[in-house]
Amino acid sequence: MSRRKKIIDVLVFIFLALGSVIMLYPFIWMIFTSFKPKMHIYLAGLLPRTWDFSSYIQIWDEIPLVRGFLNTILYSVPPVIVGSLVSAGAAFAFAKINFRGKNAVFLILLSGIMVPFPSIMIPQFVLFSQFKMLQTPWPMILPKLTGNVLMIFFLRQYLSYVPDSVIEAAKIDGCNYFEMFHRIVLPLITPALTAHGVLWFIGSWNDYLAPTIFIKNESWQPVTVMVAKFNEQYAINTHVPRMMAGSVMLLVPVLIIYGIFQRWIIESVMFTSVKE
Amino acid sequence: MKNKTSKKAYFRVLDNIWGYAFVLIPIIGLVVFVLIPLCMTVYASFTAWPLGQKITSAKWVGLDNYITMFNTPLFWKSLGNTFFYMIGIPIGLVLSLVYASLMNRGTRYENVFRVIYYTPVITSTVAVSFIFQRMFMSDGGVINTYLLALGIKNPPNWMSHPGYTKWVIIIMAVWKGLGNSIILYIAGMQGISRTYYEAAKIDGASWFYTFRKITIPLLMPVTFYLVVTGIIGGAQMYVEPRLVFAGNGPANSTFTTVIHLYDNTFRYSKAGYGSAVANVLGIIVFVITAFQFYINGRREHYEQA
Numbered sequence: 001m002s003r004r005k006k007i008i009d010v011l012v013f014i015f016l017a018l019g020s021v022i023m024l025y026p027f028i029w030m031i032f033t034s035f036k037p038k039m040h041i042y043l044a045g046l047l048p049r050t051w052d053f054s055s056y057i058q059i060w061d062e063i064p065l066v067r068g069f070l071n072t073i074l075y076s077v078p079p080v081i082v083g084s085l086v087s088a089g090a091a092f093a094f095a096k097i098n099f100r101g102k103n104a105v106f107l108i109l110l111s112g113i114m115v116p117f118p119s120i121m122i123p124q125f126v127l128f129s130q131f132k133m134l135q136t137p138w139p140m141i142l143p144k145l146t147g148n149v150l151m152i153f154f155l156r157q158y159l160s161y162v163p164d165s166v167i168e169a170a171k172i173d174g175c176n177y178f179e180m181f182h183r184i185v186l187p188l189i190t191p192a193l194t195a196h197g198v199l200w201f202i203g204s205w206n207d208y209l210a211p212t213i214f215i216k217n218e219s220w221q222p223v224t225v226m227v228a229k230f231n232e233q234y235a236i237n238t239h240v241p242r243m244m245a246g247s248v249m250l251l252v253p254v255l256i257i258y259g260i261f262q263r264w265i266i267e268s269v270m271f272t273s274v275k276e
Numbered sequence: 277m278k279n280k281t282s283k284k285a286y287f288r289v290l291d292n293i294w295g296y297a298f299v300l301i302p303i304i305g306l307v308v309f310v311l312i313p314l315c316m317t318v319y320a321s322f323t324a325w326p327l328g329q330k331i332t333s334a335k336w337v338g339l340d341n342y343i344t345m346f347n348t349p350l351f352w353k354s355l356g357n358t359f360f361y362m363i364g365i366p367i368g369l370v371l372s373l374v375y376a377s378l379m380n381r382g383t384r385y386e387n388v389f390r391v392i393y394y395t396p397v398i399t400s401t402v403a404v405s406f407i408f409q410r411m412f413m414s415d416g417g418v419i420n421t422y423l424l425a426l427g428i429k430n431p432p433n434w435m436s437h438p439g440y441t442k443w444v445i446i447i448m449a450v451w452k453g454l455g456n457s458i459i460l461y462i463a464g465m466q467g468i469s470r471t472y473y474e475a476a477k478i479d480g481a482s483w484f485y486t487f488r489k490i491t492i493p494l495l496m497p498v499t500f501y502l503v504v505t506g507i508i509g510g511a512q513m514y515v516e517p518r519l520v521f522a523g524n525g526p527a528n529s530t531f532t533t534v535i536h537l538y539d540n541t542f543r544y545s546k547a548g549y550g551s552a553v554a555n556v557l558g559i560i561v562f563v564i565t566a567f568q569f570y571i572n573g574r575r576e577h578y579e580q581a
């Protein structure tokens with residue numbers, strides 16, 4: 001019995017390892033291809049025969065990468081921090097405060113998820129243009145500041161595991177809800193908040209459709225749009241190493257952040273996911 | 277006594293004020309960035325509205341945009357493609373269920389695999405689209421090189437044959453989304469009480485029977501969530517076909533409804549027509565999601581009875 005289990009364990013391990021190769025191969029291929037000279041892309045073999053850094057020099061010379069990264073950080077760090085705190089507050093209210101019409105309000109908010117962005121992007125474009133905000137950073141910042149409904153949903157779920165007695169005790173001690181929120185609730189949900197915040201940050205980092213609509217001038221474009229333009233241009237004359245250098249630029253920062261937070265992210269996605 | 281009730285009432289008022297104070301900003305966000313735009317899209321779809329003009333001065337044309345749309349073959353093509361891509365949803369569900377059960381056996385290496393399989397989920401669709409575009413190249417692409425090495429004589433012309441182009445997108449979407457469904461399924465599996473499995477073991481049920489009769493039904497909420505989010509996401513397919521196929525693909529085979537919407541609105545400035553397409557998209561997503569909720573609600577009702 002135990003021997004049979006061991007054999008199954010080994011087989012499962014092999015199966016999962018093969019799957020891992022498929023999951024990671026595109027990234028490995030991308031990295032090695034970006035170091036190949038253009039002439040070598042049709043040669044067999046994953047590793048470059050000569051290491052060529054010219055694609056990176058080219059991308060550095062051709063697009064304002066630093067500006068792009070700074071723009072992306074501007075669109076994905078401060079708004080996500082503010083939006084996450086707003087979402088946490090709303091989640092706290094939905095989970096722990098009894099106010100009239102709570103469930104109805106929650107359902108209305110949730111129904112917002114069902115509205116796909118493409119269905120509302122034309123009027124958003126018009127509204128931003130009316131307030132003279134096109135070609136400025138605001139369309140990429142303002143909608144995030146008001147929180148994220150999915151995050152409210154997940155944090156509310158997380159908070160439902162915090163016993164009400166904790167809240168009641170704080171109430172008896174004369175805490176008002178704001179004090180309760182920032183002294184008791186916020187420390188309690190920090191792990192989930194951080195993990196979902198990081199996921200949201202990564203999502204904003206990767207955003208592409210919205211900035212192509214709202215920001216046409218290069219000085220405010222995020223790095224995704226700049227790299228996509230760069231890559232599209234080199235797709236035409238199949239300069240594959242340059243395209244891959246562009247993709248590396250987009251992926252490496254995210255992969256580093258994922259590397260730091262991976263355990264945390266996966267645990268809290270698991271913990272706050274659909275339970276009942 | 278009287279003092280106590282008034283104090284209670286006071287706290288109730290306070291609860292209401294604090295409650296609404298905390299949820300006010302997300303509600304404002306919903307109204308400004310979702311509900312008002314939604315109403316505008318509905319209104320605009322009945323007008324001939326060139327994008328640069330004020331919407332209030334746009335001419336009312338009744339159902340003209342919808343009639344034009346239903347008579348536009350390209351619209352139907354885009355809708356058909358968008359639905360075709362959703363084949364990826366059941367494929368992803370089956371694969372992730374298999375992988376989730378293999379990664380939830382309590383062995384030491386599982387955490388490493390979970391992290392690896394989740395990696396594509398967090399990566400940029402833009403970057404990944406260009407990687408897949410090149411890996412699936414018909415001549416000299418890595419995929420076909422490997423297929424040839426495996427003894428497949430005529431590997432498909434992934435990038436140029438309209439019968440295969442959609443599959444490049446589907447493979448990419450499944451690959452990119454797999455990790456997420458795996459993690460959610462594992463979470464669901466860990467939420468299932470041990471006692472069910474122990475009881476099944478005592479009854480002498482086989483592993484497969486247990487999986488079919490206990491695991492799959494109890495994972496229904498996760499499956500439901502994945503199907504709904506899959507449909508909402510799939511209906512919005514835009515970046516992948518746009519970047520992998522640098523446009524609409526051969527014979528418009530990768531063209532989607534959102535590309536149709538985008539092009540008409542932002543390239544040809546026909547915002548009224550674009551709004552009509554946007555509404556149809558919104559209605560489809562809403563109807564499918566509502567139907568899913570209905571089915572899910574009925575099943576829960578049935579289970580409770």
